[in-house]
Amino acid sequence: MKRTISWLLGAAVVLGCVLACFSAGCKPQGKPGDSQNAASENVLWRNELFGYAIDSLLMRMDEFYKPERRQETINRLDQWVRIQNPLDDWQPDPVIASVPNELRGVVDELAGLAERIEKLQQGADAGPVETLPGEFRSAGERLQAVGERLALGDVIQRASQLVATAEQLKEMIGQNAAKSPDEVIGALRNAFSQFKVEEFRHLNNEYSVFAQRIDPSILEFPEFDSRAFQEAVWLRNLATWAKGDELDDPVKPAMALFDWVVKNVDLVRESPPENGQNPTIRVLQTPVETLLFGKGTGIDRAWLFVLLARQLDIDAALLELTDEEGGASRLWGVGVLIEGEIYLFEPVLGLPVPKPGSMELTESGFTLRPATLSEAAEDEAVLRQLDIFKQGDYGIHAKDMQRVSALVEASPSYLSQRMRMVEKRLAGDQKLVLTTDATAQIERFKKCRHIVDGRMWSVPYWTLWQEVRLGLAREQWREARLKPFVFPPGLALLWRGRSCHFEGQFTGNPSATMYYQQARQSDFTMDSAAISAEDRQQWREIKINASYWLGLIAAQGGNYRAAEDYLMTRVLEIDPIGAWEYGATYNLARVAEAMGKASEAVKFYRMHSAAPQLQGNLIRARWLMKLTGQPVPDLQPATDKEKEGAEAKPPANDEKPVVAPESKPDATKPPSESNDAEADRKKSEKDSEPPVAEKQAPADEKEKPEAKAETG
Numbered sequence: 001m002k003r004t005i006s007w008l009l010g011a012a013v014v015l016g017c018v019l020a021c022f023s024a025g026c027k028p029q030g031k032p033g034d035s036q037n038a039a040s041e042n043v044l045w046r047n048e049l050f051g052y053a054i055d056s057l058l059m060r061m062d063e064f065y066k067p068e069r070r071q072e073t074i075n076r077l078d079q080w081v082r083i084q085n086p087l088d089d090w091q092p093d094p095v096i097a098s099v100p101n102e103l104r105g106v107v108d109e110l111a112g113l114a115e116r117i118e119k120l121q122q123g124a125d126a127g128p129v130e131t132l133p134g135e136f137r138s139a140g141e142r143l144q145a146v147g148e149r150l151a152l153g154d155v156i157q158r159a160s161q162l163v164a165t166a167e168q169l170k171e172m173i174g175q176n177a178a179k180s181p182d183e184v185i186g187a188l189r190n191a192f193s194q195f196k197v198e199e200f201r202h203l204n205n206e207y208s209v210f211a212q213r214i215d216p217s218i219l220e221f222p223e224f225d226s227r228a229f230q231e232a233v234w235l236r237n238l239a240t241w242a243k244g245d246e247l248d249d250p251v252k253p254a255m256a257l258f259d260w261v262v263k264n265v266d267l268v269r270e271s272p273p274e275n276g277q278n279p280t281i282r283v284l285q286t287p288v289e290t291l292l293f294g295k296g297t298g299i300d301r302a303w304l305f306v307l308l309a310r311q312l313d314i315d316a317a318l319l320e321l322t323d324e325e326g327g328a329s330r331l332w333g334v335g336v337l338i339e340g341e342i343y344l345f346e347p348v349l350g351l352p353v354p355k356p357g358s359m360e361l362t363e364s365g366f367t368l369r370p371a372t373l374s375e376a377a378e379d380e381a382v383l384r385q386l387d388i389f390k391q392g393d394y395g396i397h398a399k400d401m402q403r404v405s406a407l408v409e410a411s412p413s414y415l416s417q418r419m420r421m422v423e424k425r426l427a428g429d430q431k432l433v434l435t436t437d438a439t440a441q442i443e444r445f446k447k448c449r450h451i452v453d454g455r456m457w458s459v460p461y462w463t464l465w466q467e468v469r470l471g472l473a474r475e476q477w478r479e480a481r482l483k484p485f486v487f488p489p490g491l492a493l494l495w496r497g498r499s500c501h502f503e504g505q506f507t508g509n510p511s512a513t514m515y516y517q518q519a520r521q522s523d524f525t526m527d528s529a530a531i532s533a534e535d536r537q538q539w540r541e542i543k544i545n546a547s548y549w550l551g552l553i554a555a556q557g558g559n560y561r562a563a564e565d566y567l568m569t570r571v572l573e574i575d576p577i578g579a580w581e582y583g584a585t586y587n588l589a590r591v592a593e594a595m596g597k598a599s600e601a602v603k604f605y606r607m608h609s610a611a612p613q614l615q616g617n618l619i620r621a622r623w624l625m626k627l628t629g630q631p632v633p634d635l636q637p638a639t640d641k642e643k644e645g646a647e648a649k650p651p652a653n654d655e656k657p658v659v660a661p662e663s664k665p666d667a668t669k670p671p672s673e674s675n676d677a678e679a680d681r682k683k684s685e686k687d688s689e690p691p692v693a694e695k696q697a698p699a700d701e702k703e704k705p706e707a708k709a710e711t712g
Contacts (some may be wrong), residue, residue, distance in 0.1 A: 151458035266583030349616030
């Protein structure tokens, strides 16, 4: 009889009962007729509601994978905010102020049109048909204005269809002008006979929901705000420690945050659809999903970096380049505004744009200072540092930096009055950045040289619109991606580990290390356990994920030998073409670089020709070779023979990584395992785990969307 996983069987914990009034947020009752007492208790009740909610947000984020915990917290905030007075000093930000009401006006017009069309189809009185073209045109033009304001391509397309319908109706009515009114109505009835009114209404309902989601003035907290709070808390926690300790230079915290994003968000190729395309081509991630999953596109990296900087009160924006003739524009990188200068970061390459002459070799690898927009616009040599094979092949030149637009992040929650109310009540250790003044930020960027325009960045609104349109399919996609994080049920080891990871809590109980190690059950234990094949596969998946993140923690703490052991032996040897093939290889290169092993680092940077970050990796390899005095060849991705040299691994010692010096944190110390399982498991894993170089997979097999949804 197969034995169960012993620690899992003992993990059932009986929680203490929670007072019913706390869960429901019930209001205490004063004595009848005692108005003063009632007023006092009302104030106390308000404060308790807020206090309980904030305690959940700041202290119990490791439980936010539970829908009931999120709902309970947001219910308390909702009850609190509904009894607050609007802020006297708050006005909707001009970047979004008129859009929700304009969209609601469209909703009303389309609802009226749907009703009239339905009556036409049924042979009922639909009112004067001569007004139909004007009504379609009005709705189409108003919808187009909203679509253009938010750069929603499919909304603009549907607006054009409404305007085209208006023209067709006008022409039809004109052609039948000599006929009787009944004949005109009959012609229109035939024209609309195949019109699907219910689909029309369904789409109109989506516009209504979207208008509600982007309205900054609403004083209520819907359930989806729980994820906005989760995002802000994790970002705050992470930015607090990831900014580093070098605070003498205001640019260094931004550099540290960017470097953390590059190391911890494994780049994938897919990018958001271009303006005008259907936004459901692929599922667009939110920043909190990028953070949790540890994977994202260049856009995802940029978005996360901008929001991390916001938690430190640092202005950062996406930069869009426009040619001198005012033609096509292209989104390029991130600009960080510090003391009147915009410092440049390239999230797809995973590199800051270096200031010429600023690179130097230190004990922990090489360092550099980012160039500013002014320097890049005035000196062609700045951007030529990003060339790889030949002069100018990076494709961006100094002339492209002459006319730049700053696109500021202004997600709906960051513009809302309700979030501002919460933010104003948080100070000291509870401080949380929940809002932004987008218009003021735009003006600060526009004061800088070479910034010719500033506006709200549209990608957050694409993402939200897609979420509304996909509805249940979007939620199912998210739940599928979350499955490893909430496994096993009731323990959610990876979720809790990630929450501690973002908090910088690497040692002790609880800690990221503790949860990640608990997720790393040995193959022998899993094979001997009385669990389903599906659960066994789930354990193997979370084990690889946990090993990868333990490697990143070890590298973060300077435990480089342990980091090598986790990333190479526990990840790449076991899963050579798996989810972390490129991320583990890149971080091994960074570890080798930090250990002063420049040649080994270069081999890792060149290893994967299909890596989405290949160009940035090759650039970094070239910089490193120059700094260490090595001859710089015409860099190309590594050949198979060269890869063999880069795959010299730390000696395999099964589940136990190389122990770091005692002076280092014990973030990578593995759990103890029973001796009776050791020999069998060693043999099993040795036989079943192929070396890193045995398998390669096409780039298009690395990352595939997990949900498909179509628009109506």
